[in-house]
Amino acid sequence: MRTLRSALALLLLTALFAISADTAFTADTKKELKQAAKKAAILEKKKAAEAKKPDPIKRPDIKADDLAKVKPLTPAFLGTKGDTATVAKFVDSQVSAKLATAKLTASPLCDDSEFLRRVYLDLAGVIPTASQARTFLDSKEPAKRAKLIDDLLASPNYAKHQADLWSNLLIRKNSDNRKVDFTSFTKWLEKEFAANRPWNEMVNEMITASGEQEKAPAVGFFLSNNGVDKMADEVGKVFLGQSIQCAQCHNHPFTDYQQTEYWALANFFVKTTAGGLNTNKGQTPGVQEVNNLKRNKKNELPESYKDVPAKFLRAEAPKMTSTEPYRPVLAKWLTSSTNPFLAKAMVNRVWSQLFGVGIVNPVDDMRADNEPSHPELLEKLAADFAANKFDLKHLHRSICNSDAYQRSSKKVSGNADAEELLFARATMKVLTPEQLFDSIALATGFSTNEGKGGKAAGGKGPGQNARTQFVTFFLSGTEMSNTTEYEPGIPQALRLMNSKPISSGRAVQSLSKADSAKAIEELYLGTLSRRPTNTELSKMQSFLKNGTTAEAYGDILWVLVNCSEFTMIR
Amino acid sequence: MFSQALQDRTRREVLQLSAAGVFTASLSGWMPLLAKAPAKGNRTKSCILLWMDGGPTHKDTWDLKPNSKGAGEFKPIKTSAPGIEISEHLPKIAGLMNHGVIVRGMSTPEGAHGRAKYYAHTGYREGQGGITYPSMGSFVARENGRVDASVPNYVAIGGRSYGSGVLGPKYQPLMVQDAGKGVEDLKAIVSQGQFDRRMSLLQEMEQAFGKEYNAETILDHKTTYERAVKLMQSPEAKAFDLSQEKSETRSKYGSGKFGEGVLMARRLVEVGVPFVEVQLGGWDTHQDNFARVKSHSQQVDAAMSSLITDLKERGLLDTTLILWMGEFGRTPNINTRGPKPGRDHYPKAWSVAMFGGGIKGGQLVGATDKEGAEVIDRKTSVQDLLGTVCEVLGIDYAKKYETSTGRPITIVEKANPFTKTIM
Numbered sequence: 001m002r003t004l005r006s007a008l009a010l011l012l013l014t015a016l017f018a019i020s021a022d023t024a025f026t027a028d029t030k031k032e033l034k035q036a037a038k039k040a041a042i043l044e045k046k047k048a049a050e051a052k053k054p055d056p057i058k059r060p061d062i063k064a065d066d067l068a069k070v071k072p073l074t075p076a077f078l079g080t081k082g083d084t085a086t087v088a089k090f091v092d093s094q095v096s097a098k099l100a101t102a103k104l105t106a107s108p109l110c111d112d113s114e115f116l117r118r119v120y121l122d123l124a125g126v127i128p129t130a131s132q133a134r135t136f137l138d139s140k141e142p143a144k145r146a147k148l149i150d151d152l153l154a155s156p157n158y159a160k161h162q163a164d165l166w167s168n169l170l171i172r173k174n175s176d177n178r179k180v181d182f183t184s185f186t187k188w189l190e191k192e193f194a195a196n197r198p199w200n201e202m203v204n205e206m207i208t209a210s211g212e213q214e215k216a217p218a219v220g221f222f223l224s225n226n227g228v229d230k231m232a233d234e235v236g237k238v239f240l241g242q243s244i245q246c247a248q249c250h251n252h253p254f255t256d257y258q259q260t261e262y263w264a265l266a267n268f269f270v271k272t273t274a275g276g277l278n279t280n281k282g283q284t285p286g287v288q289e290v291n292n293l294k295r296n297k298k299n300e301l302p303e304s305y306k307d308v309p310a311k312f313l314r315a316e317a318p319k320m321t322s323t324e325p326y327r328p329v330l331a332k333w334l335t336s337s338t339n340p341f342l343a344k345a346m347v348n349r350v351w352s353q354l355f356g357v358g359i360v361n362p363v364d365d366m367r368a369d370n371e372p373s374h375p376e377l378l379e380k381l382a383a384d385f386a387a388n389k390f391d392l393k394h395l396h397r398s399i400c401n402s403d404a405y406q407r408s409s410k411k412v413s414g415n416a417d418a419e420e421l422l423f424a425r426a427t428m429k430v431l432t433p434e435q436l437f438d439s440i441a442l443a444t445g446f447s448t449n450e451g452k453g454g455k456a457a458g459g460k461g462p463g464q465n466a467r468t469q470f471v472t473f474f475l476s477g478t479e480m481s482n483t484t485e486y487e488p489g490i491p492q493a494l495r496l497m498n499s500k501p502i503s504s505g506r507a508v509q510s511l512s513k514a515d516s517a518k519a520i521e522e523l524y525l526g527t528l529s530r531r532p533t534n535t536e537l538s539k540m541q542s543f544l545k546n547g548t549t550a551e552a553y554g555d556i557l558w559v560l561v562n563c564s565e566f567t568m569i570r
Numbered sequence: 571m572f573s574q575a576l577q578d579r580t581r582r583e584v585l586q587l588s589a590a591g592v593f594t595a596s597l598s599g600w601m602p603l604l605a606k607a608p609a610k611g612n613r614t615k616s617c618i619l620l621w622m623d624g625g626p627t628h629k630d631t632w633d634l635k636p637n638s639k640g641a642g643e644f645k646p647i648k649t650s651a652p653g654i655e656i657s658e659h660l661p662k663i664a665g666l667m668n669h670g671v672i673v674r675g676m677s678t679p680e681g682a683h684g685r686a687k688y689y690a691h692t693g694y695r696e697g698q699g700g701i702t703y704p705s706m707g708s709f710v711a712r713e714n715g716r717v718d719a720s721v722p723n724y725v726a727i728g729g730r731s732y733g734s735g736v737l738g739p740k741y742q743p744l745m746v747q748d749a750g751k752g753v754e755d756l757k758a759i760v761s762q763g764q765f766d767r768r769m770s771l772l773q774e775m776e777q778a779f780g781k782e783y784n785a786e787t788i789l790d791h792k793t794t795y796e797r798a799v800k801l802m803q804s805p806e807a808k809a810f811d812l813s814q815e816k817s818e819t820r821s822k823y824g825s826g827k828f829g830e831g832v833l834m835a836r837r838l839v840e841v842g843v844p845f846v847e848v849q850l851g852g853w854d855t856h857q858d859n860f861a862r863v864k865s866h867s868q869q870v871d872a873a874m875s876s877l878i879t880d881l882k883e884r885g886l887l888d889t890t891l892i893l894w895m896g897e898f899g900r901t902p903n904i905n906t907r908g909p910k911p912g913r914d915h916y917p918k919a920w921s922v923a924m925f926g927g928g929i930k931g932g933q934l935v936g937a938t939d940k941e942g943a944e945v946i947d948r949k950t951s952v953q954d955l956l957g958t959v960c961e962v963l964g965i966d967y968a969k970k971y972e973t974s975t976g977r978p979i980t981i982v983e984k985a986n987p988f989t990k991t992i993m
Binding site for chain 2: 038409410411428430484485486487488489490491492493494495497498499500503504505536539543546547551555556558559562563564565567568570
C-alpha cells in the first residue's frame with residue numbers, strides 16, 4: 001500500500017514538472033494539482049512516521065476471555081477474631097524485618113505529647129482541648145495509650161473525621177451535579193462509621209442504592225459520578241485501588257489494562273440512571289436501575305465496545321439476563337471477602353492515611369508492576385481485615401497500637417539520609433483543611449465542651465458555612481489536600497495571620513491571667529498539646545512585658561496558632 | 571535572603587545547612603525590608619497568559635473557514651494586517667492585528683480537559699516521569715523573576731493554577747480568585763509594632779522547631795509566611811488595588827471578572843511581575859457554541875485590545891508578551907445533538923495568538939485546510955510553542971533544573987520553535 005502511494009506521489013510530482021512546462025493548462029488546474037501533490041506528500045510523510053513509531057508497551061495478543069486473572073484473597077485471622085495485639089505485633093515484626101534488611105535504624109517511640117496530638121488528629125480529626133491534654137499527659141496508667149485509642153475510636157468525632165476523609169474521595173462536584181446537596185450522603189457516611197458498619201457492606205450499598213436521596217442517601221455516590229465511565233473510574237480507583245481510567249480511550253499506557261476490560265466493567269452501570277438533579281426547580285435527586293433504559297450520553301458505550309459483555313475486573317464474566325439488575329451482581333463480586341482487590345485497597349489506604357505513605361504508592365494505583373514495599377504485610381493485613389468482616393475500627397485499632405505507628409518523626413543517624421524510609425520513622429504530616437479549621441476553632445474558642453471538641457456539633461461555634469468556605473479556600477483549586485507536602489500559599493498565610501478570629505486577641509479574654517506560668521501552660525496545651533519547655537516558658541514570660549497583658553497573651557496565642565508545629569502532625 | 575548561588579542548590583542541601591545553623595543570623599532578618607526597585611536599563615520581559623479554559627473554538631475566532639462544511643454563524647472581517655481575517659466579534663483586536671501573530675497550526679494529542687490543560691501549561695504529559703512538571707508561569711517566574719521581589723513572580727487570576735510541581739512552593743503562583751476584591755487580608759489588623767513583635771516571636775519558635783525536626787514541610791511553611799509578610803509590606807502590593815484606576819479605564823476593559831483580571835495583569839506587569847495568568851472559562855461549547863463564543867469574544871475583545879493599547883502607551887508592549895491560548899480547539903463540524911448547535915473537543919488543529927513581546931506582528935504561522943480540520947503547514951506542538959515563548963522572553967528553554975528528587979528536568983524538551991519567523 002505504501003509503495004503504491006509513493007508511486008502515486010511520484011507520478012503526481014512528475015506530472016507537475018511536466019505540466020509547468022506546458023502552458024496549455026490553466027493556472028487554476030496547476031494550483032489544484034500542486035495542492036493535491038502537496039497533500040499526497042503530507043500523507044506519505046505521516047504514514048512513514050507512524051510506521052517508524054515503536055509500540056511502547058509489549059502487549060501480548062490478549063483476548064478478552066484470556067486476560068490474566070488475579071488470585072482471589074484468602075481471608076485469615078492473624079491471631080483470633082478482633083485480636084488487636086497480635087495484628088500490631090505482626091505489623092512490627094514485618095516493618096522491623098525490612099528495616100534490618102535495609103540496614104536502617106528505627107527512630108525511638110514518640111513521647112506522650114507527640115503521641116497525644118498525633119492520635120487525636122488521626123482518629124478524631126481535631127486536637128485535644130487543654131483539659132483533655134492535661135489529663136492524658138498526667139495519667140500514670142501504664143496502658144494509657146491503648147486506652148486513648150479505644151476512647152477516640154468510640155467518640156463521635158471519629159465518625160465525623162472518617163466522613164470528612166471519605167466525602168473527599170467519593171464526592172466529585174461537577175457541572176452535572178452542581179445543584180445537588182450532598183449533605184445527606186456525608187451524614188450517612190458518618191452514621192455508618194459511627195456504627196462501625198463493615199466496609200464491604202458500605203461499599204455494597206454505595207454501588208446498589210436506588211431511590212430518592214433523602215430516603216436512600218447512599219445514592220450520593222452515583223449522583224457524584226453519573227455515567228458508566230465515571231462509575232468505572234471511581235469504583236476502580238477508590239474501592240479497588242486500580243487506576244483504570246486511562247484505559248477508557250486506549251489501552252492503558254503503563255499497565256496492561258485493555259479498553260475491553262474498562263468497558264466490560266462500565267457495562268454493569270448501563271441500566272442505572274440519575275434524575276431530579278435540578279433542585280432549583282424543586283426536583284429531588286435520585287437513582288434508579290431500569291430495564292430498557294434509553295441510550296443517552298451517560299450510559300452509552302462506544303461503538304466498538306457496545307457488545308462487550310459485562311465482566312468483573314480480571315475475573316469471570318457473570319451470566320446475567322437482560323431483565324435482572326446488574327449492579328447487585330457486580331457488588332456481590334466486589335464486596336465478597338475473597339475479592340482480590342477490596343481488602344488490600346482499603347488496608348493500603350488506611351495505612352497511608354495514618355502513616356502519610358502507603359505500602360503501595362500512589363494508593364489508587366496498585367497495579368502488578370507497582371510493587372508494595374512490604375508485600376507480606378499487605379497480603380496478611382488484608383486477609384485479616386477480610387476475615388474480621390472488614391471491621392474498620394479493628395484495622396485502625398491494630399495499626400495505631402503498633403510501635404511502627406508510634407515512632408517519632410525525629411531523624412536519627414541511622415535513618416536521616418534514607419532514600420526510602422520503610423517506616424523507620426514517622427512522616428511529618430500537614431493538617432487537612434478540615435482538621436485545621438476545627439483545631440483553630442477549638443484553640444481560639446477555648447471550648448470547655450470537651451466531648452465535642454471544635455466540631456460544629458450543635459454547640460456554639462462557627463457555622464457549617466464558615467467551615468465549608470475555609471476548606472474550599474485552603475484547597476485553592478485542588479481536589480484533595482496532600483498531607484505530606486505543605487501546599488498552602490500566600491493568600492492562606494495572610495488569612496491565618498490577619499483574619500479577625502485569630503488576630504484580634506478576643507480568644508484570650510476568658511483566660512485566667514493571674515499566674516503567668518499557668519496561663520502560658522494553658523495556651524500551649526490548648527494548641528500544641530504539650531507543656532512549654534523551661535526555655536520557652538521564660539521566653540514567653542519576658543515577652544509578656546510588652547504591650548498590655550491582654551495584647552501580649554493574644555500575641556502568644558497568635559504565634560502558637562500560626563507556627564509550623566500547630567499546622568503539622570510531628 | 572538567599573544568595574543566588576544557594577538558590578540553585580537542592581532543597582535537601584538547604585535543609586542540611588539550615589540544621590547546621592548557617593542561616594541563623596539572616597533568619598533574624600524577617601523584619602520587613604523595602605523591596606529594591608527594578609534596575610533601570612534592560613528590563614526582563616514579562617508574559618501575560620490569557621488562559622481560555624475549556625478548549626476555545628478556532629473556527630469561530632482566529633481561523634474562520636466561511637466556505638467549509640461547518641463554517642458556522644460568524645463572518646470573517648479584515649484586520650489591520652493585510653491577508654489576515656478573524657472573527658467579526660473581535661473587531662477591536664482586528665484593528666490591532668499588526669501587533670500580533672496567529673499560530674493556526676497547533677496540533678496536539680490530548681483531547682481530555684485535565685490532561686490537555688496540564689500538557690498545555692507544562693509541555694509534558696500528565697504522569698510522565700512520575701513527577702509534576704512546573705507550569706510555564708513557574709519557570710518564567712524562576713528565570714525572569716527577581717529573587718527579592720515582594721510581589722510573587724507568578725500571579726494567577728481567576729481559576730485554578732497549574733503550579734510549580736517539583737520546583738516547590740517558592741514558585742507557586744499567588745492565586746487571586748476575584749480581581750475586583752484584590753488580595754484579601756493584605757493588611758494586619760493590629761498596629762505595626764505589635765505585628766512586628768508577633769513576627770519576631772514566631773520566627774524564634776520556627777527556628778527551634780525546624781532545628782529539632784528538620785523536615786521539608788517546615789521550610790516550605792517558613793517560605794510561604796516570609797513571602798506573605800513581604801507582600802504585606804511592599805508598595806508594589808498596590809498593583810492589586812483596582813480602585814486606583816479611573817472608572818473609564820475599568821469600563822474600557824469590561825465590567826466582568828475577566829476584564830478586571832486583565833487590568834490587574836497590566837498593573838502587575840507595570841511593577842515588574844514577570845508572569846500573570848488570567849483565566850476566562852466556559853469555552854467548552856459542546857452545546858450552544860455560537861451564543862457563548864460571541865459573548866466570550868466580546869469580553870476578550872474589550873479586555874485584550876485595552877491591554878495592548880495601554881501597554882503600548884506605557885512603552886511596555888515590546889517587553890510584554892501576551893499569549894491567548896486554551897488546551898485544544900473544537901470540531902470543524904457542528905454537532906446537532908442538542909437543541910443548540912455546538913462543537914466538540916478537537917486537538918488535531920487549533921489556534922493560539924501572540925501579541926507584543928517584541929515580535930513582528932501582522933503574521934500567520936501555520937495553516938489549516940479548507941475545513942479547518944488538518945494542519946497543512948507548520949504543524950506546531952505544545953513544545954514548539956513553549957519553546958518559542960521562552961525564546962521571546964529571553965529564556966533558554968533547554969536549561970535543566972536540579973529537583974529535590976535528584977532528577978534533572980529540562981524547561982522544554984524536544985522543541986522546534988518558530989521564533990525566527992516572528993522576531
